Amino acid sequence: MRNPRVFQRLDSGQLLLIAVAGLVTVAGVAYTAVAGLRQPDFAIGFGALIAAGELARLTMPGNREVAPIGAAAALGYTLLLDMGNTKAEHPALQVVAVLAVGMVTGALPHLAVGRPPQLDAMARRLVTGALLAFAYRPLAEPLRKVAGEENWTPVLGVMAALTMVTLLVDVLLAAVLRAERVRAAFGVAVHDELRMAAPLGAAVAASGVLLALASHSMDMAALLVFAAPLLVTQVAFRKYAGIRATYLQTVRALSQVTEVAGYVEPGHSRRVSRLAVAVGRELGMAEPELLELEYAALMHDIGQLSLRDPIPGGATVHVDGEQARRIAELGAEVIRQTGVLERVAEIVRRQCDPCVEMPPLASRIIKVANAYDDLVGGSTDRDRAGAAMERLRLGAGGELDPSVVEATTLVVGRLARP
Numbered sequence: 001m002r003n004p005r006v007f008q009r010l011d012s013g014q015l016l017l018i019a020v021a022g023l024v025t026v027a028g029v030a031y032t033a034v035a036g037l038r039q040p041d042f043a044i045g046f047g048a049l050i051a052a053g054e055l056a057r058l059t060m061p062g063n064r065e066v067a068p069i070g071a072a073a074a075l076g077y078t079l080l081l082d083m084g085n086t087k088a089e090h091p092a093l094q095v096v097a098v099l100a101v102g103m104v105t106g107a108l109p110h111l112a113v114g115r116p117p118q119l120d121a122m123a124r125r126l127v128t129g130a131l132l133a134f135a136y137r138p139l140a141e142p143l144r145k146v147a148g149e150e151n152w153t154p155v156l157g158v159m160a161a162l163t164m165v166t167l168l169v170d171v172l173l174a175a176v177l178r179a180e181r182v183r184a185a186f187g188v189a190v191h192d193e194l195r196m197a198a199p200l201g202a203a204v205a206a207s208g209v210l211l212a213l214a215s216h217s218m219d220m221a222a223l224l225v226f227a228a229p230l231l232v233t234q235v236a237f238r239k240y241a242g243i244r245a246t247y248l249q250t251v252r253a254l255s256q257v258t259e260v261a262g263y264v265e266p267g268h269s270r271r272v273s274r275l276a277v278a279v280g281r282e283l284g285m286a287e288p289e290l291l292e293l294e295y296a297a298l299m300h301d302i303g304q305l306s307l308r309d310p311i312p313g314g315a316t317v318h319v320d321g322e323q324a325r326r327i328a329e330l331g332a333e334v335i336r337q338t339g340v341l342e343r344v345a346e347i348v349r350r351q352c353d354p355c356v357e358m359p360p361l362a363s364r365i366i367k368v369a370n371a372y373d374d375l376v377g378g379s380t381d382r383d384r385a386g387a388a389m390e391r392l393r394l395g396a397g398g399e400l401d402p403s404v405v406e407a408t409t410l411v412v413g414r415l416a417r418p
Contacts (some may be wrong), residue, residue: 013180014120021123024130026098038090042083045223047102049073054106056231057117058238062178062196065121068204068237069230070106073223074099074125075208076215077132079159081140082199084219088140095133099126124173132166161214163205163392171198183414184281198251200237216377219307244291256300263304267378273297278360282407283361294363296347299365303331303348321399324352326373356403364401368392368408371400387414 037043053070060066077406078095080088090098103126103224107117136158143155171193179189199201214222255269280290304311304327311319319327332349335341350359351366375388392405 002187004418011180013177014123017127017177018119018123023125024096025100026191028100028130031091031093032097034093035091038094039083039086039088040153041220042077042088043090043094043098045220046073046077046080047098047105048100049223050077050102051106052227053230054103054117054122055109055232056238057106058112058234058241060196060200060237060241061125062192062290064197065118066173066197066200066237067106067125068200068234069227070103071125071204071229072207072211074102074129075163076211077134077228078129078136079163079209079212080215081143081155081212081285083215084217090137090323092130092133092137095137096126097131099129107397119149119175124170124177128166128173131169133142133355135165136162144240145264147287152156156209156213159209166203167198167201170201175295176314180280183278183411188281188284189283192281194289242278248294251295251298258301258304261305263307264301265377267296267300269301271378272300272366272369275372275408276325276365276413279365279369280362282411283365285361289362292344292347293365295341295344296351296362297332297366297369299335299344299349300351300370301327301331302334303329305334306330321352323352354399355404356398361404364404368400371395372408372412 032139050073053067056069056148057065057067069280077090077098080090103122107122110117139158140252141261143158160326172190175186175189175193176196178184178193179186182189184192207226211222211226214226220224237280252270255273258264259266259269272309273294277294282292285293308328309316328349335345335348347360347362347366350363351370353363358387375391376385377383389405389409392400392408395405
């Protein structure tokens with residue numbers, strides 16, 4: 001039975017990319033079925049490694065789904081010139097077919113247990129792999145004839161150049177999809193992908209090129225030799241992602257204490273967190289900074305637990321500055337007791353400082369996001385949102401940072417669009 005979550009919340013860019021990947025896959029499989037599978041031992045070996053990589057895929061910060069082993073294997077098969085003493089003769093459409101079958105095979109166990117893959121991420125990996133295959137495979141035989149067995153310089157040059165172009169295309173595609181999904185400016189999304197995804201992509205690209213070159217002398221053993229270190233690296237990434245997920249779940253649970261106790265309105269912390277992260281992304285904050293901002297925004301009101309009488313609606317925007325700073329300091333002290341969130345505690349402590357005192361950017365963002373949600377709450381009324389933004393603009397320059405207010409205006413405007 002088809003899991004409806006696979007197709008939930010797909011925007012136009014994602015649907016277009018998935019459609020392109022589907023058409024390319026149909027063409028590749030149809031061609032291979034008619035022409036026959038060339039050098040099946042090569043195809044099965046690399047296809048199995050691609051499937052294993054997809055089976056071991058993981059989700060990195062920013063909800064980025066990656067499959068380093070599968071991507072490196074796909075790149076190695078695309079760039080393969082020979083395996084031992086046997087010349088590689090697989091055409092570009094066969095590369096597409098092997099990539100597609102390997103990815104689908106690796107995704108099936110996840111589907112069986114209710115963990116569907118991110119279709120746009122799979123489609124992006126397939127499309128970029130197909131682009132590289134169509135650009136490189138027609139050059140493979142001429143490169144062998146020009147280079148010869150002893151001179152690999154031209155081969156390496158073309159491999160490196162096309163791989164770098166493919167990596168850049170992958171980053172741009174990821175940025176387009178991310179900008180549409182999280183409603184961020186395209187330039188900010190590109191910068192974000194370059195900082196977070198490009199380093200891992202470069203490592204995978206290097207591994208894929210080395211795998212293709214090592215197959216020249218190591219034959220099929222190259223697949224096992226290169227799979228081992230890639231698997232170790234992926235295990236390390238998985239542990240990091242698991243730790244981050246555990247931290248976030250703990251922080252979210254802690255942030256709900258104020259809601260359960262009736263100190264703030266239900267959903268307030270989550271709304272402030274979402275808005276703050278979107279504003280931080282608009283202002284070009286790096287992913288580690290956005291993670292700290294998310295933690296701090298979720299727990300920004302935890303100091304209200306020290307109050308004998310709750311503030312009506314939990315709206316700290318309506319209390320005097322001294323009381324607001326006292327609440328922030330108490331909240332920071334609670335967070336500091338964890339022993340591992342010192343920077344987050346400092347962000348929370350300084351969230352009520354006037355912008356002229358130059359608190360951290362994250363603190364200034366939380367102050368504006370909290371004020372906005374205190375005024376609007378969970379309402380989707382545009383007039384109310386407009387009135388709230390007008391009030392925030394009046395406070396810009398003194399209590400509120402004008403650049404943060406402007407970024408919030410842009411983000412709220414994008415979120416309000418249908």
